Amino acid sequence: MFCAVSPFYPQSKLSAESSVSMLKILFICTHNRCRSILSEAITNHLGQGKLEARSAGSQPVGEVHPLSLKYLQEEGVNTQGLISQSWDEFEDFAPDVVITVCDSAAGEACPLWFGDSVKVHWGLSDPSKLTGDEEHIAQAFRTSINEISQRVHAMLTIKADAQDAVALRQAFNHLGAK
Incomplete structure (x- = not known):
C-alpha cells in the first residue's frame, strides 16, 4: 500500500442522499504512458x-x-490532450482520490501535497509490456479498457x-479488487 491514509475527508464531497459528485481523481503509474x-x-x-x-x-x-491512443480511439474515447507528465505538475489539482494502477508506483513515496x-x-x-502477435496485444488492450x-x-x-x-476508501478498494 502506498502513502499514509488520512482519516479525514471533506464533507462537501459526500452526501448520504446521493452519489458522489465531481470527484477529482489522479491516476498514478510510474511512466504515465499506458495504464494511467x-x-x-x-x-x-x-x-x-x-x-x-x-x-x-x-x-x-x-x-x-501509441497503442494506448490507438485502442482508446477505436473505442471512441477522445485522446486529445493526453500527455505523459510528472505528478509534480498536479500540485494545484487537489485530487480527492489518488489511485495507483501499477505495483511499482504503489511502493513509491508520494508527494506531501x-x-x-x-x-x-x-x-x-500492463498491455504495453506484451510481445507477440498483433491480435494478442490488441486483446490485452481491449481487456484493460473493458476492466477500467x-x-x-x-x-x-x-x-x-x-x-x-x-x-x-473502502468503496474504491472494492472496485479495484480482483
Missing part, C-alpha cells in the same frame, strides 16, 4: 460530469504509448453512507 493514461481518458469519457480525472507518473517517459486525498491501489495488467470502463461505471454508483475517508 487509459484510466484518465476512460474516466473522463464515461464520467458524466461527476468525475474529473488526470494522470501522472513518478518517472514519466514523456510520451504516451497528496495530503488528505484518499489513496488506493488498483493493480492493472467497468470500474468507472461502478464509481458512478458509489453512494456515500458516511462522510469520512474510510467509506470512500
Whole structure:
C-alpha cells in the first residue's frame, strides 16, 4: 500500500442522499504512458460530469504509448490532450482520490501535497509490456479498457453512507479488487 491514509475527508464531497459528485481523481503509474493514461481518458469519457480525472507518473517517459491512443480511439474515447507528465505538475489539482494502477508506483513515496486525498491501489495488467502477435496485444488492450470502463461505471454508483475517508476508501478498494 502506498502513502499514509488520512482519516479525514471533506464533507462537501459526500452526501448520504446521493452519489458522489465531481470527484477529482489522479491516476498514478510510474511512466504515465499506458495504464494511467487509459484510466484518465476512460474516466473522463464515461464520467458524466461527476468525475474529473488526470494522470501522472513518478518517472514519466514523456510520451504516451501509441497503442494506448490507438485502442482508446477505436473505442471512441477522445485522446486529445493526453500527455505523459510528472505528478509534480498536479500540485494545484487537489485530487480527492489518488489511485495507483501499477505495483511499482504503489511502493513509491508520494508527494506531501497528496495530503488528505484518499489513496488506493488498483493493480492493472500492463498491455504495453506484451510481445507477440498483433491480435494478442490488441486483446490485452481491449481487456484493460473493458476492466477500467467497468470500474468507472461502478464509481458512478458509489453512494456515500458516511462522510469520512474510510467509506470512500473502502468503496474504491472494492472496485479495484480482483
